[in-house]
Amino acid sequence: MASASPAAAHGSSPTGTPEFDLAQVLADVWGHKLSILVLAPSVAVFLWFFVAYQTSPLKKYPGPFLAGWTNLWRLRQVISGEYAPRMAKLHKKYGPIVRIGPNLLDLDLPELYRVIYSTDGKWTKSAFYQNSSSVIDGKITYHMFSEIDNVKHALMKRPVVRKYSVPAVLAMEPHMDSVIADFLQHLQKRFVEPKKVCEFGEWLGYYAWDFLGIVTFSKKFGYLEKGYDYDGTLATADKSIDYLALCGQMPWTDHILDKNPVYPLGPPNISNVTRIAIENMTARLKGEDANFNPAKPDFLQYFIEAKDTHPELVNEGSIVGYLLLNLIAGADTTAITMRALFYYTLKNPRVWAKLQAEVRSVFAPFEPASHAKARALPYLDAVVHETLRYHPAVSMVMERVVPPEGLVLPDGRVVPGGQMVGMNPYIVGRNKGVFGDDADEFDPDRWLQRAGESDAAHHGRMQRWNMSILAFGGGSRICLGRNLSMMEVYKVVPTLMSSFDIELTDKNETWWTCSRWFYRTKGVVCNLKPRSD
Numbered sequence: 364m365a366s367a368s369p370a371a372a373h374g375s376s377p378t379g380t381p382e383f384d385l386a387q388v389l390a391d392v393w394g395h396k397l398s399i400l401v402l403a404p405s406v407a408v409f410l411w412f413f414v415a416y417q418t419s420p421l422k423k424y425p426g427p428f429l430a431g432w433t434n435l436w437r438l439r440q441v442i443s444g445e446y447a448p449r450m451a452k453l454h455k456k457y458g459p460i461v462r463i464g465p466n467l468l469d470l471d472l473p474e475l476y477r478v479i480y481s482t483d484g485k486w487t488k489s490a491f492y493q494n495s496s497s498v499i500d501g502k503i504t505y506h507m508f509s510e511i512d513n514v515k516h517a518l519m520k521r522p523v524v525r526k527y528s529v530p531a532v533l534a535m536e537p538h539m540d541s542v543i544a545d546f547l548q549h550l551q552k553r554f555v556e557p558k559k560v561c562e563f564g565e566w567l568g569y570y571a572w573d574f575l576g577i578v579t580f581s582k583k584f585g586y587l588e589k590g591y592d593y594d595g596t597l598a599t600a601d602k603s604i605d606y607l608a609l610c611g612q613m614p615w616t617d618h619i620l621d622k623n624p625v626y627p628l629g630p631p632n633i634s635n636v637t638r639i640a641i642e643n644m645t646a647r648l649k650g651e652d653a654n655f656n657p658a659k660p661d662f663l664q665y666f667i668e669a670k671d672t673h674p675e676l677v678n679e680g681s682i683v684g685y686l687l688l689n690l691i692a693g694a695d696t697t698a699i700t701m702r703a704l705f706y707y708t709l710k711n712p713r714v715w716a717k718l719q720a721e722v723r724s725v726f727a728p729f730e731p732a733s734h735a736k737a738r739a740l741p742y743l744d745a746v747v748h749e750t751l752r753y754h755p756a757v758s759m760v761m762e763r764v765v766p767p768e769g770l771v772l773p774d775g776r777v778v779p780g781g782q783m784v785g786m787n788p789y790i791v792g793r794n795k796g797v798f799g800d801d802a803d804e805f806d807p808d809r810w811l812q813r814a815g816e817s818d819a820a821h822h823g824r825m826q827r828w829n830m831s832i833l834a835f836g837g838g839s840r841i842c843l844g845r846n847l848s849m850m851e852v853y854k855v856v857p858t859l860m861s862s863f864d865i866e867l868t869d870k871n872e873t874w875w876t877c878s879r880w881f882y883r884t885k886g887v888v889c890n891l892k893p894r895s896d
């Protein structure tokens with residue numbers, strides 16, 4: 364039986380005189396030191412978190428207990444790939460204001476849209492966005508999306524903002540028609556004629572990337588031609604957006620991972636696309652770009668013009684930045700939107716039949732739909748709006764830093780300056796106070812004029828509702844490419860629907876989704892047949 368006496372613990376001589384056991388003493392002292400070394404920082408960290416939690420001005424707002432203590436909580440929500448649906452559950456439980464981080468409130472308060480996403484320059488993006496930057500010549504370099512300083516951002520945006528206006532993108536319609544015609548031919552030859560099942564969701568992605576290649580520098584990447592992600596760009600783009608979402612929960616991690624000068628561990632570059640962008644720019648500047656036809660303007664042309672008109676703001680480096688941002692910000696977002704539109708519409712035979720009848724009454728098969736005619740179709744318009752509401756491509760909080768004067772909430776409480784707040788397009792898009800009790804259902808008809816609703820009342824409702832569709836963000840940081848992406852969607856959807864009979868191969872298909880910064884999806888496997896009427 365083991366002795367409990369200290370003497371025994373130190374060992375005894377046969378005469379009973381305690382023996383000095385040096386090894387044991389050292390072990391004891393080391394054990395104490397180790398305990399202190401481990402315990403002291405743990406206690407200090409705990410105290411730090413405890414005091415921060417207790418004294419936080421956001422303590423009074425409801426939310427999961429752990430979320431108030433550490434951003435690791437929201438990192439876990441991002442990792443789950445179910446970010447938006449999980450946040451929706453939290454709003455159901457806690458109401459319109461949910462504390463989802465020690466310094467962050469997620470607001471389902473569309474009435475504050477114009478305040479938080481304003482144009483007055485007082486509200487800045489949070490450090491979340493800075494992870495989407497690169498190190499060039501040893502210096503961290505931001506682009507229009509990742510620059511959080513509003514003054515610097517305005518200088519970047521000023522030379523190019525008009526190039527994204529409706530007239531500027533309308534001038535690219537001939538380019539768009541050529542990619543659409545190409546897309547139709549590939550579908551016809553690969554799936555309709557051989558009667559093969561089509562991974563339609565994937566093909567919408569190839570189309571979106573080739574579309575952006577054409578309008579950006581008059582050159583398709585070749586995803587439609589090859590029929591797969593032949594250079595891994597699409598997969599890499601997913602990784603870089605996931606990196607943004609994950610590191611963005613604790614932006615300092617980016618400095619340790621990607622921005623450390625010794626061994627950067629950030630997402631891989633979209634190197635092939637970067638190479639193509641640089642090659643095209645160099646050839647164009649030398650007048651050797653065989654793909655370019657001056658009668659068909661593209662963004663590269665627009666950016667070179669911006670360099671001529673604003674030489675103090677635009678150089679060749681910034682042109683490459685503008686070109687790449689077009690691709691990173693514009694391809695997947697538009698693909699996600701088109702995929703969602705087809706998925707939800709195909710799942711709802713009534714909606715599909717109504718939309719198909721409308722587009723077929725106007726467009727002949729294999730005729731790339733003109734933007735003007737497509738925009739005039741009320742039901743197509745309703746379906747596009749409903750898709751942006753129901754499945755926005757961005758499905759996380761768009762974080763903003765509260766300016767020094769604070770944010771007054773509708774109930775009179777004030778969120779102090781320096782804290783972060785934001786709205787999530789997915790959450791606000793399903794706000795029942797705005798869209799009705801059936802906001803969780805996909806129903807484009809809600810956008811149409813109701814029986815007995817006057818023109819003025821319908822118009823007013825649309826204005827209010829459009830302010831609750833945050834799919835493109837808002838204020839001075841609103842999506843620059845929204846006119847372009849909407850043109851892409853409004854043109855291709857009716858063209859496809861009037862060219863082919865499209866149906867889900869499995870009517871009960873449940874697609875794969877992953878909600879992080881982008882609400883990514885896979886699926887929409889279809890049978891495509893020649894148009895039957």
Ligand code: HEM
Nearest residue numbers: 508689692693696697756761834835836840842843844848
């Ligand atoms: C359906 C398609 C698209 C959706 C849903 C979408 C969504 C968004 C959203 C929500 C933001 C704001 C993010 C924030 O404030 O936190 C944004 C910003 C941006 N988007 Fe888009 N986008 C789409 C297509 C495009 C396209 C086609 C382009 C370019 C060709 C583009 C370029 C940009 C740029 C440059 C910004 C940063 C604007 C700034 O901070 O000044 N987007 N987009």
